[in-house]
Amino acid sequence: MSGILAGKRVLVTGVLTEGSIAFHAAKVAQEEGADVILTGFGRLTLVERIAKRLPKPAPVIELDVTDQEHLDRLAGRIRELQGDAGAGLDGVVHSIAFGPQGAFNFLEGSWDDVSTAVHVSAYSLKSLTTACLPLMERGGSVVGLTFDAQVAWPKYDWMGVAKAALESTNRYLARDLGARNIRCNLVSAGPIKSMAAKSIPGFEELADVWNHRAPIGWDLSDPDPAGRGVVGLLSDFFPKTTGEIVHVDGGVHMMGA
Numbered sequence: 269m270s271g272i273l274a275g276k277r278v279l280v281t282g283v284l285t286e287g288s289i290a291f292h293a294a295k296v297a298q299e300e301g302a303d304v305i306l307t308g309f310g311r312l313t314l315v316e317r318i319a320k321r322l323p324k325p326a327p328v329i330e331l332d333v334t335d336q337e338h339l340d341r342l343a344g345r346i347r348e349l350q351g352d353a354g355a356g357l358d359g360v361v362h363s364i365a366f367g368p369q370g371a372f373n374f375l376e377g378s379w380d381d382v383s384t385a386v387h388v389s390a391y392s393l394k395s396l397t398t399a400c401l402p403l404m405e406r407g408g409s410v411v412g413l414t415f416d417a418q419v420a421w422p423k424y425d426w427m428g429v430a431k432a433a434l435e436s437t438n439r440y441l442a443r444d445l446g447a448r449n450i451r452c453n454l455v456s457a458g459p460i461k462s463m464a465a466k467s468i469p470g471f472e473e474l475a476d477v478w479n480h481r482a483p484i485g486w487d488l489s490d491p492d493p494a495g496r497g498v499v500g501l502l503s504d505f506f507p508k509t510t511g512e513i514v515h516v517d518g519g520v521h522m523m524g525a
Contacts, residue, residue: 271502274301277355277402279346280309281331282363283315284457289413289457291318292495298323299501302359305349307331331394333364339399346403357403359502362396362412365389367427372469374425382426389459390433397441397452407449410503413494414454414513421477423470435513444512451510453501456472456519458486458495476479482518 278297283306285441294304303340304326308315309397312330319326347355366388370381372489408518415424417432435454442452446492459475468474478486515521 271301271503273297273359275498275501276302276358276502277305277350278302278359278361278502279305279307279357280326280361280363281396282332282361283308283318285383286312286318286321287489287496288363289455289491289498291322291419291458292491293361293363293411293498294326294424294495295322296492296495296499297359297502298326300503302502305329309312313446319394332466333395334387342399343402350518354448357400357405358406358408360397360400360404360408360410361498361502362393362410364392364396365413365430367430369469371426371430372423375468377426382429385426385430386433390437393437394441396461397445397450401448401450404448404450406450407523409439409502409506410445410450410452411498412452412454413498414438414456416513416515416517418521421474423468423474427468428457439511443466446448446510451501451506451507453510454513455494455497455501456499456513456515456517456521457491458471458520459488460491460494461488478518478520481520481523483523484518486518486520 280294306326306328308328309332316328318374319328327349327520367385368381370377382515393412414431417435433484438452458478
């Protein structure tokens with residue numbers, strides 16, 4: 269199969285519905301020639317059902333990124349699925365974020381709420397990447413999803429802090445893994461009406477910023493541009509790009525006050 273990911277093996281986390289960025293990243297990755305494995309947490313039967321809607325049905329591995337036992341056996345599970353002693357991974361997509369309701373109230377958020385948000389949304393980038401290192405001996409690309417943490421967004425509160433931690437984690441991973449020829453980058457997408465968005469109080473107010481400030485426009489119901497950004501960074505077209513944040517947000521990030 270031809271395509272910019274022809275012959276590559278990619279692990280994609282965070283697929284929950286067809287409206288998720290992760291689903292579209294997996295879809296475009298397959299269309300560009302990659303073999304894709306998905307991970308799921310909690311609702312495995314749902315993820316398995318959604319996986320069948322990809323151009324090519326993809327296997328699903330259970331993974332809780334806060335469970336060290338799950339992380340410790342991840343590489344072995346992937347090898348079992350591949351059935352090839354010489355197999356490995358060329359790419360990893362981190363599309364995982366969660367914040368308890370208390371994390372969306374900055375002044376009243378408890379440490380329990382905040383620590384959960386940071387663990388799941390930021391530290392997990394390091395955990396997932398290091399769990400996959402045994403499969404990336406030839407190098408590869410790690411791509412995560414963020415929501416621009418340069419500013420204080422309305423209603424986002426401690427999740428914004430968690431995203432800032434994610435962006436910093438990406439830079440340190442890029443520093444430490446460059447010698448292994450592993451690139452680490454993020455795609456910063458605008459707001460998408462996904463399953464995750466439903467858990468954000470005041471999401472409509474946050475998203476309304478894009479209605480007025482995106483110079484190239486923004487469609488809240490279209491995760492495809494962000495998915496394509498992920499696939500671009502997974503490919504060999506950016507061989508020396510690492511520690512970067514590529515904005516796929518309609519241009520809102522560069523607009524002045």
